[in-house]
Amino acid sequence: MLINPDGGETPRKPGQGAGQAGTHPGKPGDYDLGLPREMDGDPMAEEFRAFAAKRELSPELARELASFHLSQAQRVLHQRRKQTEDALRREWGPDFENNLAQVKRAVAYVDAQAPGFGQWVREEAGDNPALGRMLLWLARTVAEDSGPPRGGSHQPDMREMSPEEFITEAFANARKGDN
Structure with a gap:
């Protein structure tokens, strides 16, 4: 009808x-x-x-x-990603490009451990400034936990950690105040 x-x-x-x-x-x-x-x-x-x-x-x-x-x-996704970029540019100031490079390395690191993570970030979560902050924290935590320089050059400790070990260690470091 x-x-x-x-x-x-x-x-x-x-x-x-x-x-x-x-x-x-x-x-x-x-x-x-x-x-x-x-x-x-x-x-x-x-x-x-x-x-x-x-x-x-x-x-x-x-x-x-x-x-x-x-x-x-x-259109909405593009606007949200632009708003996220603008928010992080304001928050990170002159360190934006360096921090963004660290975030990209963190995404690649997690994607190597959990395939599909990078695609998820690109397609569904790349418009969230909180995720950008968390990935920057992750990048810095992984870099700090990679061990002291050896033989005059920085050689990260690339030992394999289970997801449970990594999360436990990351939260233990966060509790101690290590960023």
């Missing part, structure tokens, strides 16, 4: 979707939303396909809505 401007309901004509007249695929899997390949199988995209099918949206309208949502989400 479609809502009539007079307040009544008008029966739908066959093939007339909720958003636009025309044919619709009928099954969620039949909607091509034109999303980037890396979003194939994304739960949100699948939910939207089910939504579009249930409301009998035309493929064109469904694709336009998906494209609009994606562009808005990307």
